[in-house]
Amino acid sequence: MFNLILFGPPGSGKGTQSEKLIAKYGLKHLSTGDLLRSEIAGKTELGLKAKSFMDAGQLVPDAVVIGMVDAAISANKGVNGFLFDGFPRTKAQAEALDDLLRSHATEIHVVLALDVPEEELIQRMIGRAKTSGRTDDADPEVQKKRISVYRNETLAVADHYNAFNKVVHLNGLGTVDEIFSLLCKEIDSRQ
Numbered sequence: 001m002f003n004l005i006l007f008g009p010p011g012s013g014k015g016t017q018s019e020k021l022i023a024k025y026g027l028k029h030l031s032t033g034d035l036l037r038s039e040i041a042g043k044t045e046l047g048l049k050a051k052s053f054m055d056a057g058q059l060v061p062d063a064v065v066i067g068m069v070d071a072a073i074s075a076n077k078g079v080n081g082f083l084f085d086g087f088p089r090t091k092a093q094a095e096a097l098d099d100l101l102r103s104h105a106t107e108i109h110v111v112l113a114l115d116v117p118e119e120e121l122i123q124r125m126i127g128r129a130k131t132s133g134r135t136d137d138a139d140p141e142v143q144k145k146r147i148s149v150y151r152n153e154t155l156a157v158a159d160h161y162n163a164f165n166k167v168v169h170l171n172g173l174g175t176v177d178e179i180f181s182l183l184c185k186e187i188d189s190r191q
């Protein structure tokens, strides 16, 4: 198995690059944002609980997200590996993910971090809101909140994996294809 985390702030291009990477490497895409949005669309109890956090740009509680990922990993035994997108977002989630993967006799092999300046992130969220219909992309206050949550809570995930020398920083500015080829180079050198 080859498991990777695509890491970066909201609007750094994780979703776009994930789609290309799973097509090329046959990995299972595990985006907690997508899973939560489908719970909301299905009007499930979990979705109703998550929606108010997401609309405010806050993180959904760790226990909810970790439970969702646990179920998704168990439901996808036998895959080539997982591409985690938007997860983990806190140190507690990172530790829980390490434990979960260990219980399946595997681990995170690399964390590919997309570095994008804050000004550019806001522009991308505004652009994405026009086609995605995501309310959390359209509201300037929610955009700022999501970036500050990233800074205050999510950057700790990079520190966690840095301690194991698993983090590679890449320039997230450029064309989709340029960034994709940077990511592929890192993956190919590890497989």
Ligand code: AMP
Residues within 6 Å of the ligand: 010, 032, 033, 034, 036, 053, 054, 055, 057, 058, 059, 060, 061, 062, 065, 085, 086, 087, 088, 089, 093, 136, 146
């Ligand atoms: P995303 O699609 O990854 O930008 O996530 C959209 C929203 O879903 C975030 O702003 C959070 O409210 C929630 N969310 C997604 N992934 C997580 C996570 N790993 N932990 C907590 N909340 C999450």
